[in-house]
Amino acid sequence: MEVNHVELVMSAVDPAQYPTTGYPEIALVGRSNVGKSSLTNVLINRRSYARTSSQPGKTQTLNFYNVEDQLYFVDVPGYGYAKVSKSEREKWGQMIETYLTQRDQLKGVVSLVDARHAPTEDDIQMYKYLAYFNLPTLIVATKSDKIARGKWNQAVSQIKKAMDLPNTDNIIMFSAPKKIGKDAVWNWIEQQAFGGN
Numbered sequence: 030m031e032v033n034h035v036e037l038v039m040s041a042v043d044p045a046q047y048p049t050t051g052y053p054e055i056a057l058v059g060r061s062n063v064g065k066s067s068l069t070n071v072l073i074n075r076r077s078y079a080r081t082s083s084q085p086g087k088t089q090t091l092n093f094y095n096v097e098d099q100l101y102f103v104d105v106p107g108y109g110y111a112k113v114s115k116s117e118r119e120k121w122g123q124m125i126e127t128y129l130t131q132r133d134q135l136k137g138v139v140s141l142v143d144a145r146h147a148p149t150e151d152d153i154q155m156y157k158y159l160a161y162f163n164l165p166t167l168i169v170a171t172k173s174d175k176i177a178r179g180k181w182n183q184a185v186s187q188i189k190k191a192m193d194l195p196n197t198d199n200i201i202m203f204s205a206p207k208k209i210g211k212d213a214v215w216n217w218i219e220q221q222a223f224g225g226n
């Protein structure tokens with residue numbers, strides 16, 4: 030999909046604040062600092078629409094981005110941010126659980142992991158959670174430019190094993206600076222959003 034127009038429509042904490050236009054939605058989830066903003070920027074051909082931050086975990090709302098009046102990207106605040114209080118974590122859990130389990134427009138989830146390391150417990154838990162609710166999920170391994178090409182297969186196998194996946198079809202190696210994986214991610218998103226389900 031060629032994207033020229035994106036705007037932040039809504040920052041929502043609860044369902045009353047979700048957009049009502051009815052476009053399909055693709056959620057982006059991942060640990061703080063995994064590269065979510067960078068991935069989004071590559072997908073929408075911009076250098077700096079979505080802030081890339083060095084202060085992890087700031088975003089605590091669901092942010093809906095209108096992409097060409099066709100779909101929404103829903104930026105789900107990063108998990109595994111140790112510095113927030115227990116009550117904030119509970120609030121966060123409640124907010125994303127409500128969204129992920131009750132939103133009809135949600136057609137797929139892009140789950141980001143860091144290609145350089147084995148998926149964390151948080152990554153695995155998130156994946157199992159999405160699988161439990163039958164949410165179609167694409168695993169995007171970010172920062173793959175930071176490991177040698179010769180190690181990519183190993184990284185993919187490690188993710189497959191940790192997430193207990195039947196195959197590697199839904200794992201994409203991605204690099205924001207090199208724009209590697211962009212088309213594959215878009216293909217999956219378009220398939221989920223518009224692919225006739």
Ligand SMILES: Nc1nc2c(ncn2[C@@H]2O[C@H](COP(=O)(O)OP(=O)(O)OP(=O)(O)O)[C@@H](O)[C@H]2O)c(=O)[nH]1
Nearest residue numbers: 062063064065066067081082085086107172204205
């Ligand atoms: N080399 C490399 N660096 C990346 C890549 N993706 C992200 N980064 C860097 O990783 C850091 C975090 O990236 P962000 O895109 O801000 O991560 P985020 O997940 O949006 O972070 P939060 O806003 O804290 O949730 C930044 O310094 C990015 O430049 C990538 O594919 N390759």
